Amino acid sequence: MRDLGVGFRYLLKGQKWVGRHGRQYGFGLLPGLITLVLYAAALVALALWGADLVGWATPFADDWADPWTGLFRGFLTVVLFALGLLLCVLTFTAVTLLIGQPFYESLSEAVDRDVSPDGTAPESDLPLWRELWISARDSLRIVARAAVWAVLLFALGFVPVAGQTVVPVIGLFVTGFFLTEELTAVALQRRGVEVRERLALLRSRKTLVWGFGTPLALAFLVPFVAVFLMPGAVAGATLMARELLGEETGEGGAAGAPEEEGVGA
Numbered sequence: 001m002r003d004l005g006v007g008f009r010y011l012l013k014g015q016k017w018v019g020r021h022g023r024q025y026g027f028g029l030l031p032g033l034i035t036l037v038l039y040a041a042a043l044v045a046l047a048l049w050g051a052d053l054v055g056w057a058t059p060f061a062d063d064w065a066d067p068w069t070g071l072f073r074g075f076l077t078v079v080l081f082a083l084g085l086l087l088c089v090l091t092f093t094a095v096t097l098l099i100g101q102p103f104y105e106s107l108s109e110a111v112d113r114d115v116s117p118d119g120t121a122p123e124s125d126l127p128l129w130r131e132l133w134i135s136a137r138d139s140l141r142i143v144a145r146a147a148v149w150a151v152l153l154f155a156l157g158f159v160p161v162a163g164q165t166v167v168p169v170i171g172l173f174v175t176g177f178f179l180t181e182e183l184t185a186v187a188l189q190r191r192g193v194e195v196r197e198r199l200a201l202l203r204s205r206k207t208l209v210w211g212f213g214t215p216l217a218l219a220f221l222v223p224f225v226a227v228f229l230m231p232g233a234v235a236g237a238t239l240m241a242r243e244l245l246g247e248e249t250g251e252g253g254a255a256g257a258p259e260e261e262g263v264g265a
Helices: 002-022 022-057 068-099 101-115 128-156 162-190 195-203 206-220 223-242 251-256
Strands: none
Touching: 002 022, 002 101, 002 206, 002 223, 022 068, 022 101, 022 223, 022 251, 068 128, 068 162, 068 195, 068 206, 068 223, 101 223, 128 195, 162 195, 162 206, 162 223, 195 206, 206 223, 223 251
């Protein structure tokens, strides 16, 4: 249970780090803002034309007696929008990280240099296009896993009592795990840790992962909060990745070292 508190402290440390490094924080906001606009447009389109899509997909209900056709299609429209909203929450981080790969790579490297005892950061020898391809491929794998969980939990939500109490709590923990995987991937991928190894590493410290990711998942449910917390979440995930790999971290440097060139406010 101690790891729950440790994970939460890493989340706070990441927010504090970007608070001291204003330029990195400002650049880190851009990918989240772009993703937010894209997702908002998709949800608006779903709200405007979701009923038409459901009507097109259910021609067999055209001849049903009133009011059953309207009730059936109305229910499916609500379900479609709810699934779209859930998928937005589950995939927001993955899409934002993909769009903001260069921004977050720079931020993560700056964190590594700041807290590393020798002032260095692990660097990937791969070209940018190769890193983007690996990131996109791994993100799709994680999104596919998250989508399976999303559908399962959505279905379980119809179970009386448990669906309205236990299932939402499980959903937060599941979302927190996948959020943490996506965020730590920035630092771990740079170190050459493949997605299977990353998942195994995170599963070995589940309570640490939940302590970091579950409060973040809860905060991400509030509109626009994800955009402003993403830079700090990447910074905190980088710090946590160092612990998961057993790398030494100079806490004194993280707290009070002078800002490096290109990192300062």
